[in-house]
Amino acid sequence: MPETDLRPAPPVTQDADATAYDPTTVEAGWYAFWEGHDFFRADTERGQAQRDAGTSPFVIPMPPPNVTGRLHMGHALQDAVQDALIRMNRMRGVESLWIPGMDHAGIATQNVVERKLRAEGIERKQIGREAFLEHVWAYVEEFGGIILDQKRRLGASCDWSRERFTLDDDYNHVVQDIFVKLYEQGLIYRGHYLVNWDPENMTAISDEEVDNVERDGQMWWIQYPYADRDGHITIATTRPETMLGDTAIAVHPEDERYTDLVGQRVRLPLTDRTIPIVADEHANPEFGAGALKVTPAHDKNDFEIGKRHDLEVLTIMNPDATINEHGGPYEGLDRFEARKQIVADLDAAGLLDKVEPYKTSVPISSRSKAVIEPLISRQWFVKMQPLADLGLQALRDGDIRFYPERWQNEYVRWLDNIRDWTISRQLWWGHRIPVWYYVDADGEIDESRDFVVSVEQPEPGMVQDEDVLDTWFSSWLWPFATLGWPEETDDLKAFYPSTVLVSGYDILFFWIARMVMAGLHFTGNVPFRDIYITGMIKDAQGRWMSKSLGNGIDPLDMIEQYGADAVRFSLNVLCTPGQDIKLEPSKFEMGRNFANKIWNAFNVFGRFMEPGKDYKRTRSFDELDLVERWLLTRLNQTVKTVDEAVGRYRLNEAALAIYDLFWRDYCDWYLELAKPEFGEQMDDETIALAIEVYEQMTKLLHPFMPFITEELWHRLRPREAGDACIAAAWPEANDAETDPDAAEAFALMQELISGIRGVKSQYGVAPSKPVEALVNLAGTAPLTETLDAHGRYFERLANVDRLTVGTDLAKPKASATVVIGSHEVFVPLAGMIDLDAERDRLLKAIEEKEGFRASVQKKLSNEQFTSRAPAEVVERERQKAADASAEIDKLRANLDDLG
């Protein structure tokens, strides 16, 4: 063999009894073969040439998985879809690029390493930033990237030569560059604001990283005594501990109960402070006591009220959510401890009016699951409105398109209500914020001097901002940063914008919408034209798969058990765009069984092939046998169906169409007729046709089941070293080899044969027992000839040893009858016919037909229908009624005949 032939050795032939397909050996070798031949690598020059010629290369940016992640079913689903699209387009001759890579995943990765170090007795803070980051890098070196190998197991044909990591040096540079640009454009600003503070990770997070969870809580009604006279005002709160930071009471300006109290002061219980009562529209007279405690430093609405009334903003918590020095006796207590204590103290002081159960929605950090504490803090933000406008405009202009379309509503809704993005994170693992500060004599940041925004250190001695950027601040650049932007690289010119993004709806806001905005803002172009939203994988009960529930299904277990091809095929069949998938392992049996079918079907002709011989058909289409012309017709129809379905991103429809073609048409009908009898040989012409169609189906199936198809590709014919299924030309529908008449004739024979089989089954005649059959056609001579010439079909498929075809055949005594349209089949069953059973059978058939005819006639008797519906439709209905009548007549005549 030539040196460049990297084909794996064929799997050891299994022994005669073990006929089930074993994917393990077949799937082991081909990935190296593909990679070795560089089939995954997109060629920039070819891509550019295609773009110049007006055809865009086909490009998918792979959603980069977390560097420390493991493959889960969601990845497997999306990869199965993406790889199918990539392979299909590559076979079509479109330069195709699937860009792989990984995300540094700031908080997630830092947490993993922090936990690991803690288990070893090492605290992050003790060893310091630099040492900690060394640990993280070491961890990433050792355990990172496993997920990419797992994708290889699935057969993902991504271009590894273009692999990127969001924390690579050059990527890091791009991120920092972007920060500087946005700052200079006035789209990044720094400020003290109330942010979502995660006390567990001790960092700010964005609004999108907060989940609101409904919980059973309590509402406490608390008395605040007036400062200057007797009595009190009662407020209701779900968070009594925050009262330590109250700086006002608010009542509605038109709330008559309180109008004369506005401007007076109350004594804040448990502290020695007095605070004013202010009038603010935000207080709802209908809710609670109508009076509202105002804690500007720990509540978003209160913060706004505070601004309106120029109230003091008093932060009472430390970053770890313990009470700070403003909490007096409660200093040092955790916020929930403090709550208990404060409630107890209020109760003791007689200031607690009542406590009632109350459902509240609690903000939870999606990262740590800790309860978010709104906290004033100095952070960096991106001003989003100008970017959102771009994103909305792109959709309006039709520059991006969602599949399924309804997801654009979510996209629009989010962008319409866009809020500024908190991008700074108090972490160490991530892209350092490119901002520099002057230091004073004590080495502290000199707040009196302006900071400098710059990638490089502007002056010796300046210190860089300690914080890093939100992970998504790097991910949103993925589609163009991976292609070399901001350099005008050849890759960028050839492969940007990409074609389609395949992702789940869970990251529509986090990632997809932001990529659109970044693409538009920085490159002036959308990052991708199509957005294919997949559903999410759920367990059999419809619950999210999670570690804590232990209900996850590991794709690698499934690959081991069923094979990668089976997993990929099944996932593609199950995947209706935008719809969640309830998954259980048994779902993969469909794919496994199919792979087994494919494998075994090859043997039907494979065992007759001479090694090394290239079988080529010499017969023209017209010279082919009827079933062969039918098969080619079905093949060509299926190619059209597949192309059409894939054009709408309906890979499930495409996969099922090929499945049907292969199993129902090719195996169940064609092969059953093509395979030789007993010890006979298969002639070369038959082998050639069997191979030809099988080869075409191999190509159609390759995007879904790359391994088994590649294996069989090399068994079908002698192949040159570089000849591979992955690089084969995608089938094109051949109208010259499509014969609707043959298809129709064969379809009729299928019905007749099924009818005869049905009679035999009904009367308990063994399928292997030969029977006689008379086909009484409704008077068309050419059809008679056709059927007559193909008695062999009836013999092979229904064991009809004597077939009579005619137009005026008399029904033999003691025959069972099947009526197909206006045609009849008589099956003489002397001695076996059960008159009562036959009568029942015919009666049932009559009943069904009459029901059908009645519904058609009802339509026809409606004058509105006949006058208003298109003539063509009415005619079709008339024909249906006439056909049904003819069939019923035939059935009745046969019934009468029974006596």
Add this chain to the structure above:
RNA sequence: GGGCCCUUAGCUCAGUGGUUUAGAGCGCUCGCCUCACACGCGAGAGGUCACUGGUUCAAAUCCAGUAGGGCCCACCA
């Protein structure tokens, strides 16, 4: 509070440019180790397409509403 999705055979789901007798996989029934495949072959049973009303010649499909399930966003403390 606003919005979206789902409800089709025992189970899991396709199908909604309106018009053949609504499909698949699994399960079920009957018969088959028919020399490619029991991960298989043949033949069957099984559905008033959640409910109500409307539009239409014609509705599983379009519109309105109702019920049940799920999700997203907002959040009057």
